[in-house]
Amino acid sequence: MSEPLIELRNITFTYPGAPQPVFRDFNFQLPPGEHLGLMGPNGCGKTTLLHLIMGLLRPQAGSIYIFGQEVKREKDFIEVRRKVGLLFQHADDQLFCPTVLEDVAFGPLNQGKTPAEAMAIARKTMARLGLTGFDDRVTYKLSGGEKKLVSLATVLAMEPQLLLLDEPTAGLDEKTKDRLIHILQHLEIAYMIVSHEHVFLNHTVKECCHVHGHCCQPVET
Amino acid sequence: MSYIQEPFSEGNSLAHRLDPRGKIVVAALFAVLVAASKSYAATAAGLALALFCLALARLPWRKVAARLLMVNSFIFFLWVVLPLTYPGEAVWRLGPLTATRQGLLFTGLITLKSNAIIIGLIALIATVPVVTLGQSMHHLRLPEKLCHLLLFTYRYLYVFEQEFHRLVQAMKIRGFRPRTNLHTYRSYAYLAAMLLVRSYDRADRVYQAMLCRGFHGRFYSLRTFAWQRRDWIFLGLSLPALAVVLYLEWHRPTLW
Numbered sequence: 291m292s293e294p295l296i297e298l299r300n301i302t303f304t305y306p307g308a309p310q311p312v313f314r315d316f317n318f319q320l321p322p323g324e325h326l327g328l329m330g331p332n333g334c335g336k337t338t339l340l341h342l343i344m345g346l347l348r349p350q351a352g353s354i355y356i357f358g359q360e361v362k363r364e365k366d367f368i369e370v371r372r373k374v375g376l377l378f379q380h381a382d383d384q385l386f387c388p389t390v391l392e393d394v395a396f397g398p399l400n401q402g403k404t405p406a407e408a409m410a411i412a413r414k415t416m417a418r419l420g421l422t423g424f425d426d427r428v429t430y431k432l433s434g435g436e437k438k439l440v441s442l443a444t445v446l447a448m449e450p451q452l453l454l455l456d457e458p459t460a461g462l463d464e465k466t467k468d469r470l471i472h473i474l475q476h477l478e479i480a481y482m483i484v485s486h487e488h489v490f491l492n493h494t495v496k497e498c499c500h501v502h503g504h505c506c507q508p509v510e511t
Numbered sequence: 512m513s514y515i516q517e518p519f520s521e522g523n524s525l526a527h528r529l530d531p532r533g534k535i536v537v538a539a540l541f542a543v544l545v546a547a548s549k550s551y552a553a554t555a556a557g558l559a560l561a562l563f564c565l566a567l568a569r570l571p572w573r574k575v576a577a578r579l580l581m582v583n584s585f586i587f588f589l590w591v592v593l594p595l596t597y598p599g600e601a602v603w604r605l606g607p608l609t610a611t612r613q614g615l616l617f618t619g620l621i622t623l624k625s626n627a628i629i630i631g632l633i634a635l636i637a638t639v640p641v642v643t644l645g646q647s648m649h650h651l652r653l654p655e656k657l658c659h660l661l662l663f664t665y666r667y668l669y670v671f672e673q674e675f676h677r678l679v680q681a682m683k684i685r686g687f688r689p690r691t692n693l694h695t696y697r698s699y700a701y702l703a704a705m706l707l708v709r710s711y712d713r714a715d716r717v718y719q720a721m722l723c724r725g726f727h728g729r730f731y732s733l734r735t736f737a738w739q740r741r742d743w744i745f746l747g748l749s750l751p752a753l754a755v756v757l758y759l760e761w762h763r764p765t766l767w
Contacts, residue, residue: 346719368725376723383716386666388642392733400725405733428642430669448724 293358295452295480296320296343301352303335303342312338316352317505320452320482325474327491327498328484329509334501336484337379340454344376357451372401375450379457381437382430390416390432390440391425397448415447416440419473435466442473453481459490518574519637526568530742531639531647537749538635544756545627553760554620558627560752564634575633582629586622593618641665646734659730667710674709678702
């Protein structure tokens with residue numbers, strides 16, 4: 291069997307000041323090419339799981355392997371963030387540059403691309419998501435749906451090998467949801483979606499699981 | 512729609528089309544020169560220059576007047592205080608109060624200076640969208656931290672504003688009406704505190720999102736500016752004009 295993209299072994303994580311740990315001896319694996327849906331009630335640790343993978347939170351115990359490599363320190367996670375993209379729940383948290391083009395080009399520039407290359411990648415990504423002509427639009431004046439698609443463009447512009455999406459459909463209308471479904475169905479990389487929407491997950495993932503304190507339990511869909 | 516607007520940045524006049532870098536340099540020199548001048552002649556020349564630029568920018572005069580009124584309402588307080596407290600030769604008395612000639616001249620000079628600088632900045636800087644301003648500062652090799660501070664402050668003004676309106680609406684729909692009582696003060700204190708906490712949290716999340724996209728403390732600017740012939744002409748005319756102001760300040764022809 292090939293190596294899992296992500297593997298969490300015996301992770302324990304408690305938020306500072308919280309009485310209960312979110313995860314205790316938590317184990318999780320994501321096989322390559324997998325399209326997985328994560329479900330569960332509010333506060334069960336879905337977002338926490340994504341943040342642990344990206345190194346935004348550090349577990350108190352256990353180990354994390356990403357693409358077969360153990361990641362521990364900030365330096366390791368910098369490498370992870372080049373390969374794994376995270377779409378935040380609120381687009382407002384993700385977009386911070388004045389204009390759309392700059393925001394989409396921000397990641398590629400950080401990866402060391404020249405401004406010309408970064409702009410070309412940004413334009414290509416935007417075209418793929420149907421955002422052609424958005425270059426000079428001001429990010430904080432976009433509509434909710436547009437913000438979400440632009441955020442997705444900012445993540446995809448980094449050409450990740452794995453995409454993590456945190457409640458991507460929250461607050462979107464049907465039309466934008468359909469666009470999102472279409473985009474995800476045509477992605478060639480593995481992804482993991484946190485969502486409460488069964489219909490959306492039915493269209494985008496093959497398997498779903500429930501996040502619990504110890505493990506993720508597969509759900510029948 | 513947001514209440515924060517940049518009414519002067521939209522337009523297609525000559526002042527709008529000039530390269531922002533040239534405008535920043537000229538505006539900075541102008542502001543320093545006028546602020547440091549001690550003579551009426553130099554300040555008046557500065558005001559004339561500023562008015563000339565303002566005419567070039569063809570801005571809606573009502574909005575310009577409204578902004579000037581705002582600035583001058585602060586200056587009004589100087590007129591109330593300064594002539595009465597500045598030492599010098601008395602020209603007017605009312606009971607224990609004495610207005611001095613030097614005080615009046617000094618206040619007049621301050622009024623003239625402030626208006627000249629504000630008008631100059633409205634004509635040259637306010638005609639650049641804040642975002643472009645930050646980018647051109649970057650191109651002028653001003654400290655990176657300064658440019659980012661400007662861009663982020665501007666960006667987050669909108670976030671604060673949105674959070675603020677959301678909170679105010681939440682208060683309103685539950686029947687909150689500001690009155691002069693402890694409940695009102697306490698509610699406003701909660702509002703301010705909540706705004707602070709929420710903004711702090713948001714800043715944290717934005718930083719996390721930036722880390723996820725490979726941020727390592729450096730920003731790259733995509734914007735390129737095209738310096739054109741009209742910018743050389745603008746610079747070629749402004750610098751001698753500023754030199755005239757400097758000359759007037761140096762020789763100080765006495766008007767009074």
